[in-house]
Amino acid sequence: xxxxxxxxxxxxxxxxxxxxxxxxxxxxxxxxxxxxxxxxxxxxxxxxxxxxxxxxxxxxxxxxxxxxxxxxxxxxxxxxxxxxxxxxxxxxxxxxxxxxxxxxxxxxxxxxxxxxxxxxxxxxxxxxxxxxxxxxxxxxxxxxxxxxxxxxxxxxxxxxxxxxxxxxxxxxxxxxxxxxxxxxxxxxxxxxxxxxxxxxxxxxxxxxxxxxxxxxxxxxxxxxxxxxxxxxxxxxxxxxxxxxxxxxxxxxxxxxxxxxxxxxxxxxxxxxxxxxxxxxxxxxxxxxxxxxxxxxxxxxxxxxxxxxxxxxxxxxxxxxxxxxxxxxxxxxxxxxxxxxxxxxxxxxx
Ligand SMILES: NC(=O)c1ccc[n+]([C@@H]2O[C@H](COP(=O)([O-])OP(=O)(O)OC[C@H]3O[C@@H](n4cnc5c(N)ncnc54)[C@H](O)[C@@H]3O)[C@@H](O)[C@H]2O)c1
Numbered sequence: 001x002x003x004x005x006x007x008x009x010x011x012x013x014x015x016x017x018x019x020x021x022x023x024x025x026x027x028x029x030x031x032x033x034x035x036x037x038x039x040x041x042x043x044x045x046x047x048x049x050x051x052x053x054x055x056x057x058x059x060x061x062x063x064x065x066x067x068x069x070x071x072x073x074x075x076x077x078x079x080x081x082x083x084x085x086x087x088x089x090x091x092x093x094x095x096x097x098x099x100x101x102x103x104x105x106x107x108x109x110x111x112x113x114x115x116x117x118x119x120x121x122x123x124x125x126x127x128x129x130x131x132x133x134x135x136x137x138x139x140x141x142x143x144x145x146x147x148x149x150x151x152x153x154x155x156x157x158x159x160x161x162x163x164x165x166x167x168x169x170x171x172x173x174x175x176x177x178x179x180x181x182x183x184x185x186x187x188x189x190x191x192x193x194x195x196x197x198x199x200x201x202x203x204x205x206x207x208x209x210x211x212x213x214x215x216x217x218x219x220x221x222x223x224x225x226x227x228x229x230x231x232x233x234x235x236x237x238x239x240x241x242x243x244x245x246x247x248x249x250x251x252x253x254x255x256x257x258x259x260x261x262x263x264x265x266x267x268x269x270x271x272x273x274x275x276x277x278x279x280x281x282x283x284x285x286x287x288x289x290x291x292x293x294x295x296x297x298x299x300x301x302x303x304x305x306x307x308x309x310x311x312x313x314x315x316x317x318x319x320x321x322x323x324x325x326x327x328x329x330x331x332x333x334x335x336x337x338x339x340x341x342x343x344x345x346x347x348x349x
Contacts, residue, residue: 134290
């Protein structure tokens, strides 16, 4: 007798928010950030193997909803992600996400997962993976401007991967700074809460901007940027949404993920189309120069690229068997005879 129960082929591993939280604690957040940085670096090293396209963005007055696909020819991935800076006022998050991995050979999904937490982890891991190459040698202090959802992840990744031991916080909302300081207490970092962006940047060798505002903002002005610093600009990631004064871009050497996407979404949308940038993957492969000297200002104009999500999904998949931290979802219709989809429907009668 046929049954309405799903067969094994119908089942896809699903990592819920609860299981993602357990996974992070099981591995340890700093270890996970460092391992994610290595997975992302490994995929950046084989950059040319990937299908690449600027993400598909659907803009509205309130925010943006994006799809971010890529494939290395064997595995395909995409992420659904939104960015809605005004959500917070309604008790909703600015960024939420979910993602999927599939086998290219069959098109069958092999992993579905929450990606709100995973995006914060992968964004921080990417920032640190880049700073490991571009920040001045011996950097110990970072400024963290914008103390919202991403902030603690950024600080801990810079600690785990780059050896940062002091973080200087600033947010226009002191409650956000107090939240970040509370969460970072006892994590092996000296935490200083500051009352302005300018104060936060004092003595910092790495300056991270991670604010959310749907406008051409000026979080950093030229006078705040001393010689030799590394700027990790995270929050300017949409047309019409930037964080740096353009004079900083004139002085900095700018490194990007995927130029066709960054020219639309990054800080460099303020500059001419021929403003020079270096693709960061080429620094890793040795095809391009990274930091030249101690006085150079380096800027990672981060917008978030699909390959980083691919790496994060690949990482989570690699942990499934050993941890069992997933459920199986009945998500692929699986008729006994592949052509008899209608017949399968009758199983549930
Ligand atoms: N580049 C990437 O890969 C990537 C990934 C994830 C998120 N982001 C972007 O990072 C930004 C932050 O994301 P989040 O989830 O932490 O948002 P969030 O809303 O949780 O936090 C943003 C914080 O910025 C603060 N802020 C706004 N304007 C400011 C200003 N002028 N000076 C100082 N602080 C200010 C807000 O008070 C808030 O605390 C968003 O713009 C998001 O789109 C980028």
